[in-house]
Amino acid sequence: MRIAMIGTGYVGLVSGACLSEFGHTVVCVDKESEKVAALRAGRIPIFEPRLDEVVSANARAGRLIFETDIAAAVQNADAVFIAVGTPSRRGDGHADLTYVYNAAEEIAAALSGYAVIVTKSTVPVGTSREVERIIRRARPDAEFDMASNPEFLREGSAIDDFRRPDRVVVGCDTERAREVMREVYRPLYLNETPILFTSRETSELIKYAANAFLATKITFINEMADLCEKVGADVQDVARGIGLDGRIGSKFLHPGPGFGGSCFPKDTVALLKTAQDAGAPSRIVEAVIGVNDARKLSMADRIVKAFGGVEKKTVAILGLTFKPNTDDMRDAPSLVIVPHLQSKGATIRAFDPQGAKEAHKLLNIELCRDAYDALEGADGVVILTEWNEFRALDLGRVKGLLKQPLMVDLRNIYRPSQMADSGFTYVSLGRATATP
Numbered sequence: 001m002r003i004a005m006i007g008t009g010y011v012g013l014v015s016g017a018c019l020s021e022f023g024h025t026v027v028c029v030d031k032e033s034e035k036v037a038a039l040r041a042g043r044i045p046i047f048e049p050r051l052d053e054v055v056s057a058n059a060r061a062g063r064l065i066f067e068t069d070i071a072a073a074v075q076n077a078d079a080v081f082i083a084v085g086t087p088s089r090r091g092d093g094h095a096d097l098t099y100v101y102n103a104a105e106e107i108a109a110a111l112s113g114y115a116v117i118v119t120k121s122t123v124p125v126g127t128s129r130e131v132e133r134i135i136r137r138a139r140p141d142a143e144f145d146m147a148s149n150p151e152f153l154r155e156g157s158a159i160d161d162f163r164r165p166d167r168v169v170v171g172c173d174t175e176r177a178r179e180v181m182r183e184v185y186r187p188l189y190l191n192e193t194p195i196l197f198t199s200r201e202t203s204e205l206i207k208y209a210a211n212a213f214l215a216t217k218i219t220f221i222n223e224m225a226d227l228c229e230k231v232g233a234d235v236q237d238v239a240r241g242i243g244l245d246g247r248i249g250s251k252f253l254h255p256g257p258g259f260g261g262s263c264f265p266k267d268t269v270a271l272l273k274t275a276q277d278a279g280a281p282s283r284i285v286e287a288v289i290g291v292n293d294a295r296k297l298s299m300a301d302r303i304v305k306a307f308g309g310v311e312k313k314t315v316a317i318l319g320l321t322f323k324p325n326t327d328d329m330r331d332a333p334s335l336v337i338v339p340h341l342q343s344k345g346a347t348i349r350a351f352d353p354q355g356a357k358e359a360h361k362l363l364n365i366e367l368c369r370d371a372y373d374a375l376e377g378a379d380g381v382v383i384l385t386e387w388n389e390f391r392a393l394d395l396g397r398v399k400g401l402l403k404q405p406l407m408v409d410l411r412n413i414y415r416p417s418q419m420a421d422s423g424f425t426y427v428s429l430g431r432a433t434a435t436p
């Protein structure tokens, strides 16, 4: 089967590489010629664990090809996936569909023979029908069906998520399109992965509903963490106590500095806009967005308070990306917290294992070569992202490098008793501050 993947970012590259691993011939297209040149030369433009192995093995086998020319990829393709960005539109927060619609025009011009055009990008309800209109208007003669196939992979574990998804959702209206999509995901059928066929509108909404639900769960436990601090409860135990309830589940119950990343912030806002436009406003999603935005600033204030003010002080920050195992800085809490600390007079020394290149473009801070380098001479350390390498720092060494033994941990990766025993003042979330 021949597949064209339009857009070779986090989703397009992972999906394209994994579909080629399924045995299909996949041509990944991107407008950015440098990206395509890098991929052809075997360099991966993003950090995603094990992606390099999958890309190189399948490229070597001739099943994974990189192109800037959309026409070459679309001609003779059985399925054409649109995996371009859908950022928030400036001004109103609706999903910006410019890239999707431009891709639709380009696909229309190149279509030859029957193909299924699949929206893999996260797109608002109705987008698949609009893409269909665009293609039909441009090419009344073209033979194609539309499908919606949202992607649920998580950055940091994207390869495993694609190979072993909890489910695959496909929205389409015709049996012919369904057949093609079954063939695309045939290896998953053999694994008995649930494959849910729905209408296109339902499929589009499932993606937003899933992200909004997860964002709500995170925001809920963040609020519970604040409440725990006020009433002397421990949020880790509360999370465990409710998470063991099968109806609730233990995932996404870790308090933190507010959700960020390339999906939840923009997708919750876009869902809110869709709901308002449809006359079915979602007050829960609205509250989640407001609470989460406020949380990032309140985390900065918490740091300022823990340091007794940050004017003329040096704050060491460990972790800048929105979560570990990615270099993605989109909407990371650090982008709010760091400038706020700087506006209060702090000097920042930071380290992130993979995010430094992106962070350098977005933040005006000193980027250090490792965690211990960032700590040297700082007035305290803040853990912003829970990279594994920060979980087992040599606390004696940390203490020796800092001016005072102060740690603000916005991911709760240490035990308060352990930190107190090690001589630290340790401020975490939803638990009492530990002192030596």
Ligand SMILES: NC(=O)c1ccc[n+]([C@@H]2O[C@H](COP(=O)([O-])OP(=O)(O)OC[C@H]3O[C@@H](n4cnc5c(N)ncnc54)[C@H](O)[C@@H]3O)[C@@H](O)[C@H]2O)c1
Residues within 6 Å of the ligand: 006, 007, 008, 009, 010, 011, 012, 029, 030, 031, 032, 035, 070, 083, 084, 085, 086, 099, 102, 103, 106, 120, 121, 122, 123, 151, 152, 153, 154, 155, 262, 263
């Ligand atoms: N990043 C994630 O974890 C994730 C997860 C699930 C869904 N999604 C959704 O998937 C979509 C893509 O997200 P992403 O993070 O991969 O975006 P991205 O910005 O990393 O990549 C998009 C790529 O598309 C390319 N592009 C744009 N227009 C093009 C065109 N006409 N022809 C060829 N290439 C074109 C861009 O150059 C870019 O490389 C979004 O809708 C996003 O919401 C993302």
